[in-house]
Amino acid sequence: MTSEHSEPHATQNPPTPPEADLAGLGAIVTGSSRGVGADTAGLLAARGAGVVVNYRQKAPRAQKVVAGIEAAGGRAVAVGADVTTAEGRQAMVDAAVTTFGSLDILVLNASGGMETTQGEDYAMVLNRDSQVAILDAALQVMPAGGQVVFVTSHQAHFIDTVPTMDAYVPVAQSKRAGEVALRERIPELQRKGIGFVVVSGDMIEGTITATMLNRAEPGALEARREAAGKLYSVAEFAAEIAALVGPAGQALPAGHTEYVGGAQDFLAVAGDPDHR
Numbered sequence: 607m608t609s610e611h612s613e614p615h616a617t618q619n620p621p622t623p624p625e626a627d628l629a630g631l632g633a634i635v636t637g638s639s640r641g642v643g644a645d646t647a648g649l650l651a652a653r654g655a656g657v658v659v660n661y662r663q664k665a666p667r668a669q670k671v672v673a674g675i676e677a678a679g680g681r682a683v684a685v686g687a688d689v690t691t692a693e694g695r696q697a698m699v700d701a702a703v704t705t706f707g708s709l710d711i712l713v714l715n716a717s718g719g720m721e722t723t724q725g726e727d728y729a730m731v732l733n734r735d736s737q738v739a740i741l742d743a744a745l746q747v748m749p750a751g752g753q754v755v756f757v758t759s760h761q762a763h764f765i766d767t768v769p770t771m772d773a774y775v776p777v778a779q780s781k782r783a784g785e786v787a788l789r790e791r792i793p794e795l796q797r798k799g800i801g802f803v804v805v806s807g808d809m810i811e812g813t814i815t816a817t818m819l820n821r822a823e824p825g826a827l828e829a830r831r832e833a834a835g836k837l838y839s840v841a842e843f844a845a846e847i848a849a850l851v852g853p854a855g856q857a858l859p860a861g862h863t864e865y866v867g868g869a870q871d872f873l874a875v876a877g878d879p880d881h882r
Contacts, residue, residue, distance in 0.1 A: 627853035629654030632706030637716030639668035645844030651680030656706030659684045689736045695743045715757045733780035750799030763806040767876035773822035801858025808868035834868025
């Protein structure tokens with residue numbers, strides 16, 4: 607794990623975690639019917655966690671993720687829930703407790719805001735307000751030793767000091783606002799014995815966001831690939847997220863930021879915005 611004060615690194619081959627080191631734990635991975643969230647859910651399940659696979663609309667896609675986990679001997683349940691609604695958030699929490707006995711791991715992966723049909727303030731509602739609200743719902747049942755991981759991008763994490771592509775600005779600003787709002791809860795989380803880390807990645811090859819940005823600004827993906835030296839695949843980034851989740855009884859550090867690939871140019875300009 608990258609130290610808060612050390613140079614970021616890009617682990618090409620994350621160590622294989624001990625088999626079933628998350629056995630008995632319940633997890634939620636928001637936005638996990640495809641892409642990074644789906645792969646993260648699969649990796650946590652492979653380590654023994656029971657995983658709530660969250661989707662908003664595409665039930666067959668989520669059921670396919672669950673089927674894959676179960677075929678590999680894992681435990682999972684698909685829950686259709688919109689994270690922007692109180693009912694949706696509670697449905698995920700209830701599913702974790704009812705199906706797996708507890709909610710110990712919360713991976714805040716769902717994000718968006720580039721949609722043009724959801725309203726002007728949708729990005730902030732999804733990426734800030736809903737992230738805090740699902741944390742509040744989880745804290746009602748999450749025990750000491752619980753782990754919270756917030757997934758973001760370098761473009762969002764550094765948005766206050768490093769400009770990004772015009773098409774991504776609303777998403778970046780709202781995700782950074784969400785991260786800041788979650789960080790404000792760290793003292794409360796520490797009192798409850800719950801860890802909180804942020805994992806920040808560059809543009810991820812093959813994701814919907816990267817595709818949309820490259821379509822809006824042709825050449826954007828290649829420019830980031832050249833600047834970073836390498837862009838992670840969905841599977842590689844998911845492996846880094848899952849690797850941050852410690853085994854049962856191992857507390858996560860409070861407020862640590864894990865930079866995954868390509869952050870050197872951002873840090874050279876801005877430094878670490880949360881650890882100065």
